Amino acid sequence: MHEKMKRLKQRLGLRKPFSKSNTYDEGLSRYAIPENGPAQNMLHAGFSDYTLNTSSQYEKGVLHEYPHVLDTTDTSKQSSHPLNGRPRERLQSAPDPNSHSPLTDEDTNGTEAEFVSPSHITFRQRRNLSEHDLSKRLSLPADLRLPQTFIAKHAPKMNEPLSIRQRRASLSEIGFGKVESYTKLDKLGEGTYATVYKGKSRLTDDLVALKEIRLEHEEGAPCTAIREVSLLRDLKHNNIVTLHDIIHTDKSLTLVFEYLEKDLKQYMDDCGNIMSMGNVKLFLFQLLRGLARAKSIPTKTYSNEVVTLWYRPPEVLLGLTNYSSQIDMWGVGCIFFEMASGSPLFPGSTIEDELHLIFKTLGTPTDETMPGVTSNPEFAPYRSPVYMPEPVVAIAPRFDLDAADLFSKLLNYDKEKRMVAQPAMSHPYFKCFGSKAAHLPPEDSIFSLPGVRLEKDPGLRSSGITHGGKRRQSMLF
Amino acid sequence: MSFWDMLTSHTKVAGGSLPLEQITLPVAASSATTSSHSKCTWSSEERQLFKTASFITTCARKLEVGSLVKSNACWLFYKFFSIVQLEHYDEYVVAMTCLFLASKIEETPVKIRDVINVAHRTLHPREPPLQIDQTYSSLVDTLINFELLICRMLNFKLTYDYPHKYLLHYLKSLTEWMPAQHETEPYQRVAWSILNDCFSTKICIRNRPDQLALAACYLALESCDIKVYMQEHAEKPWWKVFIEDIRLSDISQLVAQILEMYENETAVTSFTVP
Numbered sequence: 001m002h003e004k005m006k007r008l009k010q011r012l013g014l015r016k017p018f019s020k021s022n023t024y025d026e027g028l029s030r031y032a033i034p035e036n037g038p039a040q041n042m043l044h045a046g047f048s049d050y051t052l053n054t055s056s057q058y059e060k061g062v063l064h065e066y067p068h069v070l071d072t073t074d075t076s077k078q079s080s081h082p083l084n085g086r087p088r089e090r091l092q093s094a095p096d097p098n099s100h101s102p103l104t105d106e107d108t109n110g111t112e113a114e115f116v117s118p119s120h121i122t123f124r125q126r127r128n129l130s131e132h133d134l135s136k137r138l139s140l141p142a143d144l145r146l147p148q149t150f151i152a153k154h155a156p157k158m159n160e161p162l163s164i165r166q167r168r169a170s171l172s173e174i175g176f177g178k179v180e181s182y183t184k185l186d187k188l189g190e191g192t193y194a195t196v197y198k199g200k201s202r203l204t205d206d207l208v209a210l211k212e213i214r215l216e217h218e219e220g221a222p223c224t225a226i227r228e229v230s231l232l233r234d235l236k237h238n239n240i241v242t243l244h245d246i247i248h249t250d251k252s253l254t255l256v257f258e259y260l261e262k263d264l265k266q267y268m269d270d271c272g273n274i275m276s277m278g279n280v281k282l283f284l285f286q287l288l289r290g291l292a293r294a295k296s297i298p299t300k301t302y303s304n305e306v307v308t309l310w311y312r313p314p315e316v317l318l319g320l321t322n323y324s325s326q327i328d329m330w331g332v333g334c335i336f337f338e339m340a341s342g343s344p345l346f347p348g349s350t351i352e353d354e355l356h357l358i359f360k361t362l363g364t365p366t367d368e369t370m371p372g373v374t375s376n377p378e379f380a381p382y383r384s385p386v387y388m389p390e391p392v393v394a395i396a397p398r399f400d401l402d403a404a405d406l407f408s409k410l411l412n413y414d415k416e417k418r419m420v421a422q423p424a425m426s427h428p429y430f431k432c433f434g435s436k437a438a439h440l441p442p443e444d445s446i447f448s449l450p451g452v453r454l455e456k457d458p459g460l461r462s463s464g465i466t467h468g469g470k471r472r473q474s475m476l477f
Numbered sequence: 478m479s480f481w482d483m484l485t486s487h488t489k490v491a492g493g494s495l496p497l498e499q500i501t502l503p504v505a506a507s508s509a510t511t512s513s514h515s516k517c518t519w520s521s522e523e524r525q526l527f528k529t530a531s532f533i534t535t536c537a538r539k540l541e542v543g544s545l546v547k548s549n550a551c552w553l554f555y556k557f558f559s560i561v562q563l564e565h566y567d568e569y570v571v572a573m574t575c576l577f578l579a580s581k582i583e584e585t586p587v588k589i590r591d592v593i594n595v596a597h598r599t600l601h602p603r604e605p606p607l608q609i610d611q612t613y614s615s616l617v618d619t620l621i622n623f624e625l626l627i628c629r630m631l632n633f634k635l636t637y638d639y640p641h642k643y644l645l646h647y648l649k650s651l652t653e654w655m656p657a658q659h660e661t662e663p664y665q666r667v668a669w670s671i672l673n674d675c676f677s678t679k680i681c682i683r684n685r686p687d688q689l690a691l692a693a694c695y696l697a698l699e700s701c702d703i704k705v706y707m708q709e710h711a712e713k714p715w716w717k718v719f720i721e722d723i724r725l726s727d728i729s730q731l732v733a734q735i736l737e738m739y740e741n742e743t744a745v746t747s748f749t750v751p
Contacts, residue, residue: 004736009700011739012667219589220621223581226628230582230635246633248625 176203179247182210182256193222198259201244207259208244212252225253237442239290264335273342274459277398280339282454285430285437286446287335291328292421293442309354310334310344314365315415317355318378326415329424333410340398342459355382362411363389370413402429517744518737522563523678524745529568530554530677532599533576539595540587542580544673545641550579551676552637553627559682560630569600574623582635589617643690644672647719651694655706668697671735678738684731687720692731699732 181202188196188209199210213225232243232255245256264283268275275283309317311331337345346361348354359365364386365373373379392404399407406429409419419427425438437449446452519527530551537547553575558568573596580587593616597607607613628635648665672693675681680689695716698705705715716723 004740005699007743008696008736008739011743012700215621215625218617219586220577220624221581221628223584223586226578226581226635227584229628229633233633233635248629253625 176245177247179249209257209259211255215252237293238445239286271457272459275339275457276455278455284336288421288425309348310346314358317351318376325420326418329410329418329420333407336407337396341396360387361390363387365413517741519741527677529572533572535599536576536595546579546583548676549582550576552681553579555679555682556631557627570619574620574627577620578624589620638686640672640686640690643687644693647694659703662701662703664697664701664703667700668694671696680734688723688727691716691719692728695728696732696735
């Protein structure tokens with residue numbers, strides 16, 4: 001050990017303790033690091049390098065035989081577990097006899113008949129012990145109905161240890177990762193790289209959203225899809241859409257998400273853009289919870305991929321590219337306003353328009369309110385006229401004092417001072433939820449807290465069929 | 478009192494003996510100490526994996542993708558070959574795909590063409606560049622197929638808790654604590670290099686990321702003969718401050734793995750140079 005240590009030191013050229021010299025022998029130069037020190041630059045330095053002796057030993061022609069290996073036997077994919085039947089809180093209205101969502105209308109219109117019902121439909125009531133144990137053994141949700149043949153085959157082997165490979169094989173046998181396990185229903189929308197369908201899982205009978213990503217790309221699987229999968233894979237939070245399963249076929253990669261009846265936009269349309277302020281608070285809190293957990297997922301692709309300008313912070317509109325989680329918080333402020341007032345805060349159609357709208361309402365920024373803004377060349381056209389900020393009460397008359405305070409903290413020009421999700425959840429505006437709300441376990445719903453429930457929205461129409469024209473594309477695509 | 482003395486001071490080693498010998502080594506490592514310098518303790522498979530990981534490193538440097546993408550690529554590579562057998566797949570195709578995939582995971586996608594050209598150049602430095610022909614397009618297809626194969630084999634678990642951020646935190650805290658005289662010492666860079674080098678072997682998938690980062694930091698301080706300031710008077714050793722549940726034996730076991738890697742690396746490279 002000591003010898004090895006000595007040799008390492010030799011290689012590093014560091015035999016002399018406290019040597020002030022900056023010259024390293026050949027050993028260290030292989031590990032040479034940029035001079036600016038580790039703290040700023042090391043993450044992108046990429047210096048650790050074993051110089052390859054590239055002459056002889058690699059010329060075995062490895063690049064000439066390319067086995068087109070696509071193992072189809074053992075690679076079937078399953079990852080997360082289907083819904084465990086808990087009531088979901090996300091933007092679903094409380095049971096209300098007056099509300100007829102498009103979903104229920106549709107179901108009663110007979111689409112149900114098209115489902116291929118699993119033969120063991122009544123299984124839930126008479127589930128036996130071995131099924132229960134088997135579910136537990138495979139860490140499956142309790143309400144998943146396992147095929148009888150599967151139970152018969154696996155129940156006798158209960159006491160044997162289970163390897164990862166066996167578990168995966170078992171899950172594949174149940175039907176995870178298989179395209180046959182899901183019935184495609186309506187098409188919900190189409191984006192640049194994916195098509196989203198409403199579907200139904202034959203394993204659980206739950207509705208799911210099937211996001212079918214086409215794979216005919218020159219550069220392989222889209223970067224966004226890979227990030228989406230790898231980030232959502234382990235993210236289980238009550239306010240983040242759950243990824244249940246991934247199906248890979250030759251032509252496509254399908255992500256199976258939990259199905260949400262409507263998004264916020266549809267919800268607001270359905271209640272005629274007049275939400276109760278209690279529900280605004282509830283929705284805003286859930287939005288913050290999700291963001292506090294997800295920590296700004298799309299970072300580098302933000303500016304090109306985001307659909308609308310309306311929720312972009314001014315520093316991004318002015319060309320800033322090193323994004324952080326504060327960029328999301330500006331959008332949260334905009335959405336907060338939109339929920340309360342029923343109309344978008346800054347509905348700009350171009351970048352210039354968007355910035356003008358922002359400055360007109362919140363005042364033209366100065367170096368004090370937005371450090372460095374006056375030296376930004378992009379800002380030059382907006383120097384005059386100099387707008388004064390409007391008082392929050394004039395912008396959003398429905399806000400109470402706490403709401404106005406939170407609103408102005410979210411829409412801070414200085415991104416360093418802009419409130420981020422976790423502290424925002426402890427803002428006095430949310431004190432009615434109690435002290436526990438900000439620290440709920442990730443999988444728990446806000447509605448599990450005593451006294452928290454949705455109110456009836458004043459603008460709610462008796463029928464949810466009439467939808468206004470699509471104002472903006474859903475973020476699902 | 479040397480740094481190692483200080484860290485093992487609870488055993489109160491007498492002046493003459495070397496406290497390093499007190500540290501228990503894994504069997505393979507301790508047998509290496511007694512054997513000759515250039516003996517390699519790796520199996521031929523481990524050697525092959527190491528060479529291919531070095532190939533990833535070289536390509537990553539040429540593609541200017543940065544340490545995180547490189548480390549992610551090596552991690553994917555070792556993860557993949559911990560599931561499948563080396564002889565079933567062409568390790569260089571897997572390596573290229575891992576690099577390609579890692580660049581996407583870190584949101585700095587590299588063009589598939591660049592990956593192929595750089596890999597080809599690295600493996601066949603004397604051959605002319607690849608033409609856009611049948612060979613090239615079959616390579617593209619292979620990479621695209623392998624990309625999804627790797628995703629599926631790893632169950633789409635494509636990222637993990639990288640040790641780099643831990644090391645950054647440890648180094649930053651230590652630098653602020655240490656007296657200014659150490660500012661010119663290269664221990665930070667050495668630690669960073671050691672950690673990056675760990676991704677050339679299975680060390681990267683076998684150990685807890687925070688512990689690995691700490692071991693790199695520990696080894697770097699020791700190589701530079703730097704003592705943590707005021708450690709003699711501290712209530713607990715500095716590494717306990719960073720990771721509450723780590724034991725000295727954990728660190729020494731990791732340090733032994735890292736030292737063994739460097740020994741083997743020397744042996745492998747000196748062996749293969751014609």
